Amino acid sequence: MQTHLADFIRDTPAGREADAILRKCVHCGFCTATCPTYQLLGDELDGPRGRIYLIKELLEGAAVTEKTRLHLDRCLTCRSCETTCPSGVQYSRLVDIGREVIDKRLARGGLEQMKRAALKTLLSTNWIFSPAYRLGQWLRPLLPTRLAAMVLPYRASGVRPGSRHARRMIALAGCVQPAMAPNINAAAARVLDALGVSLIESPQAGCCGALPLHLDDIEAAKAAARRNIDAWCPLLEAGAEAIVVTASGCGTQVRDYAHLLADDADYAAKAARVALLSFDISEVILAERDKLLALLAKKGVEKLAFHSPCSLQHGLKVRGSVETLLEAAGFLLTPVADSHLCCGSAGSYSVLQPGIAKKLRDNKLSALLAGGPAAIATANIGCLAHLQAGSDVAVRHWIEILDERL
Ligand code: SF4
Ligand code: SF4
Structure with a gap:
């Protein structure tokens, strides 16, 4: 062109x-x-x-x-x-x-600007979002069906193993995931612990920056990246092997830190290092597959449908890892038509473009449920919450399912 x-x-x-x-x-x-x-x-x-x-x-x-x-x-x-x-x-x-x-x-209209600012503050400020979401979970049984569907049912995170192995990796806690589904990172920690790796978190790290970036605030996204890099680099210096991300949307953002901070003389090299050492949890566990197979108990076959988030298959270009692991764990994956298409979650998209997001979700759920699965597995908290809001069939992160099988 x-x-x-x-x-x-x-x-x-x-x-x-x-x-x-x-x-x-x-x-x-x-x-x-x-x-x-x-x-x-x-x-x-x-x-x-x-x-x-x-x-x-x-x-x-x-x-x-x-x-x-x-x-x-x-x-x-x-x-x-x-x-x-x-x-x-x-x-x-x-x-x-x-x-x-x-x-x-071209400035956006006042109402639209307010909506975006409120979304950005609510979703990326943990001390506001966490109690508000927990309150929503308590009140869930009393809420009208449409509102209740927007809140995931409370699920306790279970015991999180202490740091006892010489091998250590750093988990990104993120902003909304710890409040919405604390069991995801706890399940990742348990699975990795069984494989001989301790998963640690830095309290100084926080939102990966994807949410502000989706809401047109590139400076806030860069600030989030710098804060996380400052939190993680000392842990990497002390021997942590990698940064493990359980939400593929956040994983794509962390992988992009090298590009985001390429013009920042103070952070470009550190950002490139962090990006290089960041992995989706499926990549990390696939590398330990033999150890995992030795630990897996044989149980009855359960049918699962896997929704591969766009951030996993198109952003990180990780294809087939989760499917390989779930099949190795004895699950039967049902075929899913048009698996390359988005479910409509896409960060804040489902809030900003609800009509299109709902149609995409309806289409995605039809494809996922066509094979009669007992549950839907996915790899990103945004997709999980969006799909669950439209389905009576449970939608879980695949690492939680694997953790239960272990
Ligand atoms: S596939 Fe689309 S983006 Fe790529 S060259 Fe063709 S028109 Fe351009
Ligand atoms: S919605 Fe269409 S144009 Fe936009 S990223 Fe997806 S495939 Fe590309």
């Missing part, structure tokens, strides 16, 4: 990056076929190729309009298009640049 970027961006780092990405696109449209919003809305501008044209026009100096913003806001940033693209177009980087340009040049 030929480009003639406008003066305001041409010689900036973002402009050079966008230019290189745009020039890779050959307009073939293969990506359109695997885009969930194009499939749902049938409008070229709600597919990756159309959005790439809109961003190109924007960067070449076209007027910034609400229409452009609407089509970019409707994008889930699921990155399915990146997996499909034969030319290696890094669409997610391009759409981030496009969104930043729009936000600088």
